[in-house]
Amino acid sequence: MKIKRFxxxxxxxxxxxxxEALGPDAVxxxxxREHSGVEIVAATDYDEARVWQAVAHAESRAPSPVNPGAPGADTRQAPTPHPSSTSLHEVREELGRLKSLLEERLDSLSWRQWLHHHPQHRAAFQELQSLELSLEMTQRILSALPGAAQGADELRRQAMASLVRLLSIPAADPLTQGGIVALVGTTGVGKTTTLAKLAAxxxxxxxxxxxxxxxSDGHRIGAHEQLMTYGRLLGVGVHVAETAAELRRVLAELKDVPLVLVDSAGMGQRDRRLxxxxxxxxxxxxxxxxxxVLPAPxxxxVLEETVEALPVSHLAGAMISKLDEAVSLGPVLSVLSRRRLGVVYLANGQRVPEDLLRTRPAxxxxxxxxxxxxxxSGSMDDKWRGVRAG
Ligand SMILES: Nc1nc2c(ncn2[C@@H]2O[C@H](COP(=O)(O)OP(=O)(O)OP(=O)(O)O)[C@@H](O)[C@H]2O)c(=O)[nH]1
Ligand SMILES: [Mg+2]
Incomplete structure (x- = not known):
């Protein structure tokens, strides 16, 4: 185990x-807090066996939970249980949780300090946070704002304008451009339904x-049937291509069709097959x-992992689904802006074709x-409910 003071x-x-010194896994x-600033002690490569030896040693020296003087108490030393791999795993998870909790606290501490020195930026910070944007995005927007001379309201307005600019990434509308369009994404996000809306x-x-x-979903039983049903309802032709060679052949055959919409199999965001x-x-x-297709809720x-699995260099843009089930848009907007992905459509319900909206950054x-x-207003309602109930 390597322990270091910073x-x-x-x-x-x-x-x-x-x-920089210990890497991302440092604990x-x-x-x-010191006179001159902050001191942090961190460790890396901690040796679990040695940690457990130390725990066992400490336990063997601690007084027994049974009163040693009480009649009938067994005064023999109980053997130290060997930690199971489950408990090691739990300790590791707990340490991870403590680490991120501490980092969150330190983050909020540094924000508090920053806002103390920049009180005019508080309203902009609060507005960005209320949207549930990532801290990274919030920081990026705040650090680009002009000085305090602007006034709190103006800074808040500029923060929103800057968010709009960060989302202004061009992406072609498939319904205007036509061609061959495929929707990709994780399981059950609404790829097939959105595809049917576009087709309609x-x-x-x-x-x-x-x-x-x-x-092109050759992975799941019944995947083709869902698309066939939509095809029948809409009066649109459906083709099946289970292998890469079949897909190449089908797409070549359809080269004169103005819009070809390709459905794909949904998989977990950590599945390499995605x-x-x-x-x-x-x-x-x-x-x-x-x-x-990225789900707003x-x-x-999860969204970060999804776009990690779907390299932006291979994508023409994104569509946001399940807007009607979301409680905020901050997470999806943070990911889209960070990965430089433009949004063309929003799906806000299950109805085909009604629940599909063209969208713009503003x-x-x-x-x-x-x-x-x-x-x-929801949290105000809760407060009022509490007052009335009380
Ligand atoms: N509330 C809501 N439900 C939606 C929306 N889009 C799709 N759904 C529902 O989500 C479920 C999954 O939709 P699919 O279109 O089959 O999703 P998929 O991504 O094709 O799923 P897989 O092919 O299994 O990966 C269905 O019950 C849809 O009706 C939406 O915008 N809002
Ligand atoms: Mg599907």
Whole structure:
């Protein structure tokens, strides 16, 4: 185990030193404020066997929980139980949780310090946080704001304008551009339903012959049937291509169809096949443009993992699904901006084709603010309920 002491003027710079010296797996053992700044003690490569030896040693020296003087008490030393791998795992998880809790506290401490020195930025910070944007995004926006001379309201307004700019990443609208369009994403996010909505819109505008559906989901039983049913309902032709060679052949055959919509298999965001599938789709035609379907209710960490598995260099843009089930837009907007992915459509319900909206960056920010207002009024309602109930 390597233990090291770090000192610096503020928490953020000391944490940076910890990461650089000990890497991302460092465990923070203690932190304290000093006259000149902050001191953090952190460890890495901690040796679990030695930790357990120390625990066992400490236990063997501790008084027995049974009163040793009480009649009938067994005064023999109980053998020290060998820690099972489950308990080792639990200790490791607990340490991980403590580490992230501490880091969160230190983060909020450094924010508090920063806001203490920049009181005019408080309203902008609070607004960005109420949208549930990631701290990284919040920091990026705040650090680009001008000085305090602007006034709190103006800074808040500029923070929102800056969020709109960060989301203004061009992405082509498949319904305007046509061509071969594939939707990719994790399980059950609404790929097939969104595809059917797009097909219905295009068929209504240009006739059912101008659009075809292709099912490339060779992984799940019944996957083709869902698309076939939509095809029948919409009067749109459906093709099945289970292998890479079949997909290449089908897409070549459909080269004169104005819009070809390709459905793909949903997989967990940590499943390597998700990345492989995207590469395979792209290998099937150089005209194919893939859009990631990202569910608005998903947590930031899940969305981050999803876009990690779907490299942005292979994507033409994104569509946000299940807006109607979301309570905030901050997590999905943070990921889209960080990965430089433009959004073209929002799916806000199960109805085909009604629940699909074209969106723009300013519209996304207005919606994110509306969610934050709803949350605030929801928590006010809760307070009132509490007052009435009391
Ligand atoms: N509330 C809500 N439900 C939706 C939306 N889009 C799709 N759904 C529902 O989500 C469920 C899954 O939708 P699918 O379109 O089958 O999702 P998928 O991504 O194709 O799923 P897999 O192919 O299994 O990965 C269905 O019950 C849909 O009706 C949406 O925008 N809002
Ligand atoms: Mg599907």
């Amino acid at each position: 000192q610096g003027a503020d928490v953020r710079s000391v944490l940076q030193q910890v990461r 923070i053992l203690s932190n304290r 819109r295009y068929a209504m505008a240009h006739g059912p012959e101008s659009v075809r559906l292709v099912s 990345t492989d599938q995207l590469r395979r789709l792209q290998g099937a035609s150089d005209r194919l443009r893939a859009y990631a 998903a947590r930031l960490e 519209d996304l920010v207005i919606r994110a603010q509306a969610f934050a207002r709803q949350q605030r």
